[in-house]
Amino acid sequence: MNIDQAKEKFDQIYVELMDENVPLDTEQDARFQVIDRILVEVLxxxxxxxxxxxxTDSGYVDYLLxxxxxxxxxxxxxxxxxLLIDTHQPxxxxxxxxxxxxxxxxxGLEQAxxxxxxxxxxxxxLTTGLQWIGFWAVRTDGVPPKEGKAAVFPxxxxxxxxxxVFYDLFSQEGVLTNLYQVHVHQSEGLQINHSEVLESVIEIxxxxxxxxxxxxxxLENIYRSFFSSMSGEDDPDMLAKCFVESKESRAADESLEKITRNLLNQIDIVNSDRGTELEDQIRVSVESQRGDFILIIGNKGAGKSTFIDxxxxxxxxxxxxxxxxxxxxxxxxxxxxQVTIANWLTDKLKIELEKNLFKDGYPTYDELQGVFFQEYRRWSNGEYKYLYExxxxxxxxxxxxxxxxxxxxQPQKYVRRLIENAAHARRLMPCIVFDNTDHFPQTFQESVFQYAQSIYRECFSFIICPITDRTIWQLSKSGPLQSYxxxxxxxxVPSTKEVIAKRVNFIKEKAKGNAELNGNYFTDKGIRLSIPNITAFAFSVEDIFINEDYISRIxxxxxxxxxxxSLQIVQRVITSPIIDIGELVKAYAIEQRFRPQRINIKKALLFGDYNHFNQQDSSFILNL
Known part of the structure; x- marks a missing residue:
């Protein structure tokens, strides 16, 4: 499609909207009748x-093109x-x-x-379908977005x-060539000479x-098996050996720790080599039969889920x-x-409770009668006494x-009865973990927090919610944390060097000793390399990321x-042909010392699998 064809299509839509009385009362009407058509058919x-x-972290984007x-x-x-525009200039x-x-x-502009x-x-x-505003939201020219100009079509x-201008700003053709920057700069007084030819140093x-x-x-299979995996759900041995154990004196970022301590009157540092603080809390809860509500606080990617597992x-x-x-x-x-999350949580808890409490994953009649025994006794002695006899x-x-x-x-009542049955009839303490709440916006996390609190207040239980330090700061200022x-x-958060070192040591331990037994272990993971090659790979990774502090810091x-x-970046370096870790493995196999030059490690980080930097292949580096 070119601009002339786009204009003809726009004129057709314009006539239809003006002549046919199309309903546009709601946002969904505007999206279906106008915005969808303009984006696809015109732009x-x-x-x-x-x-x-x-x-996204900020909510749900209406359209992401x-x-x-x-x-x-x-x-x-x-x-x-x-109302988007406060002037009546047409x-x-x-x-x-x-x-x-x-x-x-x-x-709306702040949201965008x-x-x-x-x-x-x-x-x-930002649009209602009838009014359109073009906004350069993330600027790279030193001008704050609020101080810049926006294109307004009333x-x-x-x-x-x-x-x-409309086509240049919002069409796929215009956006891919960044024409909005030309128009914004012109509106702000910066003139661009269109005869100047701008060329990339390296052609695509x-x-x-x-x-x-x-x-x-x-060797990429080794990375996927032992470096990318965070949970270790199918390998408890790896989970135990590769979790980075941190001491109170060294693991926390001082500023974040100070903020967190100032916000909460009582907050403890987890000594993660044993987790004794959490164990003591569970012991007290079991003995006192009063339950507890625990927050595991840490940065995104600090390993909160892994710690709990x-x-x-x-x-x-x-x-x-x-x-x-x-x-x-x-x-x-x-x-x-957020509207349906309470029902979703109830359904998931119902499944988990039945799976863990009953042999076949669902209760028999007699087991259900035990869950509702109080009502059974009431019926047999009260309302339905004569029917019972x-x-x-x-x-x-x-x-x-x-x-x-x-x-x-009434699934919520049923879930609470199952929890009470586990606690009072089976003498078990329900430990409920609401994991990965930090993937969602603050309001969503508040809803989950309040749902968890409702269970804690009604039933004897031990509730655990992992939460980010950023969220706890927000909720402590205004939210349910103030009330519950x-x-x-x-x-x-452990250092990157410690994380990699743990995984390298795990591979080296698995590779030494009983070659046949350990060879079977690697084979089960889909790794067909010989033990000497696997050992050499571990030493190569150690040389690059552990013995070179500068690289692990980057x-x-x-x-x-x-x-x-961090592990994704390590994978980018390890599996880049620029370093060719296969050559390092071969060097170890013949007992020669071979370390890649630091410049090649940087190139591997920048270029990945390509011979030059490719922005589409890089999620961590932006070409300015």
Missing amino acids: GWDRSGIRTEPH TAGNRNRLVVEAKRTSR RMAWYKVNGPALQSATD KRYCTDTAVLFSA SLEAIQKNFA SERRLLSKSGLLRD RFFRLVLDKQLRENCLTLRVDLANSDGN KDKITFKQKFGEWMADIALN EHRGFYLP VGWLSNFDIRR
């Missing part, structure tokens, strides 16, 4: 590249009755973002800016009269994938473990809908129908000390 965006309502597997444009939609114009003409659009930051998009559109008629055609040796491709599987005293009914609800599997079978059928109705139509009782444990900086992201 040339591929429907397959349009994502609606994708989740992509091309070439990269995010390109954020579109924030509002209902047509929403023409298309450029107004200062924080100026008087756009005061009513401030909230947050989405742009989350999705690495620079330009955004009506479809204004778009029609200035269609070339010169960038190519480098070939990998067969040994290097085989490891604690209940391997660290907690066996006798205490036998007295616990551990239930884990993984919020990462939810759809993130006259016809027990009919009585039991009637009571069974009542229990089925409770399980189906809880205890907090701060989990420090990885930590680029990932903001997020363990998952």
Whole structure:
């Protein structure tokens, strides 16, 4: 599609909207009747590249437009009755973002800016379908976004009269060539000479994938098995050996620790080599039969989920473990809908409780009768006493129908009864973990927190919620943390060097000793390399990332000390043909010392699998 064809299509849509009285009362009407059509039919965006309502740290983006597997444009939609422009000037114009003409659009523009930051998009559109505002939300020219100019089209008629600018700003063709920057700079007084030819130093055609040796491709399996895995759900041994044990004196970032300590009157540092603080708390809860509500606090990627899994599987005293009914609800599997999250949590808890309490994953009639024994006694001695004495079978059928109705139509009551049955009849302490809540916005986390508190207040239970230090700071200022009782444990983030060292030592331990037995261990992981090659690989990784402090520090900086992201960067370096770790392995095999030059390690970090830097292949480095 070219601009002339786009203009013809826009004129057709304009006539339809003006002549046919199309309903545009709600935001959904505007999106369906106008915005969707303009984006696809006029502006040339591929429907397959349009994502609606994708989740980000700041909420749900109305439209995230992509091309070439990269995010390109954020579109924030509002209902047509929403006032965006405070001036009645009918023409298309450029107004200062924080100026008087756009005061009513401030909230929408700020919302779009947050989405742009989350999705690495620079330009955004705020629209009701009839009014369009183009906003350079993430600027790289030293001008604060609020101080810049925004393109304002107050009506479809204004778009029609200035269609070339509209097309340059919002079309796929215009966005891919950054034409919005040309228009914004011109509106702000910076003139660009269109005759000046700007050329890339390295043409796209010169960038190519480098070939990998067969040994290097085989070694990638080792990385995926032992370096990428965080949970170790199918390998408790790895979980135990690779968790970084931190002491109180060294693991926490001092500033974050100080903020957290100032916010909470009582917060302990987790000594993660044993987790004795959490164990002591569980012991007190079991003995006192009063339960407790625990927050595990730490940065994103600090290993909160891994710490909890490891604690209940391997660290907690066996006798205490036998007295616990551990239930884990993984919020990462939810759809993130705050309205329905309570029902979703109830359904997941119901499944977990039945799976852990009953042999076949569901209760028998007699087991259900035990859960509702209080009501059974009441029926047999009260309302249905004569039916019970006259016809027990009919009585039991009637009571069974009542229990089925409770399980189906009052699942929250059913879940609480199962929790009470576990605590009082089976003498187990329900330990409920609401994991990965920190993947979602603050309001969503508040809903989960309040749901967990409702269980804690009604039932004897030990509740654990991992939460980020950023969220606990927000909730402590205004939110349910001010009202509800809880205890907090701060989990420090280990250094990147320690994380890698643990995994390297684990590989080396597995590779030595009984060669046949350990060879089977690696084979079970899909690794077909010989033990000498595996050992050499471990020493090579050690040379690059552990013995070279500077390299591991760079990885930590680029990932903001997020363990998952650190391991992704390490993978980028290890598996890059620029270093070709296969050559290091061969050098160890013939007992020669060979270390890659630091410049090649940096190139591997920058270029990855390519011969030159390729922005589309890099999630951690931005070419300015």
